[in-house]
Amino acid sequence: MKLTSLVTAAIAACTIGAAAHAAYPDHPIHVIVPFPPGGSTDVVTRIVVDKAQQLLGQNIIVENRGGAGSIIGSAYVAKAAPDGYTLLVGQTAFAVNASLRAKLPYDTIKDFTPIALMADHPGVFLAQYQKPYNTFKEFIAYTKAHPGKVVFSSAGTGSWPHLAMTMLENDAGLKMVHVPYQGTGPAKADLIAGRVDVKIEAYATSMGMVKEGKLKVLAVTSAKRDPVLPNIPTIAESGYPGYETSYWIGLLGPAGMPPAVRAKLEKVFMQAVNDPEVQKKLDAQTIHPHAMDGKGLEALIHKEIAKWAAVIKAGNIEKQ
Structure with missing residues (x-):
């Protein structure tokens, strides 16, 4: 083939590619939630996606591919074509797995394209209502006076509630007993029944029990007080200024998009998150809308990987 023919072919290919990108999306997009339906990650995704598909003028199908602490769904997207039609909802577990898992079927950094942060929500430090401490400082004093006696539950070893409590143990020099469960539901049920003493989880999944007086909130895990619970102190202001963690939810695609x-x-999902109606719906779930661009999400992921790697090491948590 002559040089002129090669040049013509190359220009034609670029033109076709550019036209395809300009037409994007011309068929439905699939957004993979790597957890079962009903959790906060799923709820946030469906609220934001409902608006995003209006803005795009194209259907966005939310698929739940749960399993292995979000690894199954994440691996599915990592191997998908990087054409923008298969996306992943990444969250705190996405960063935790980089250090918690001995081997992953993907590279957390190299195999994904961060697109936008959608929301975050801090955890609440919960105690069963009959426990003899009514403030976070009273809890600290009690736990230090009874080392190895206070029991906390979590949704499983390496889950965000487990690591958030481990971080507190490291920072405060506490000695507690961890009881992992298969999910948030049974972990909270035993907390309500008094079979375990304390737990960290999202307020969105516990506010009903708090309002009914079955659980009490002693602190929040964010750096600043939460506007939903303005009278509840942070762990940071209660004597541990370096303590801060929130459960974040963002959107990623495969590498090479x-x-x-x-x-x-990025533009559409940030616009969707900033939509007043979307924000109202998220606020009703006590979840905070938080629009952040791809570069910001990428920086957050790097920061989170480093944070949880340090917690896992300090807590002597074995890799799975």
């Missing part, structure tokens, strides 16, 4: 497609998704 066309820049124009990534940029379009």
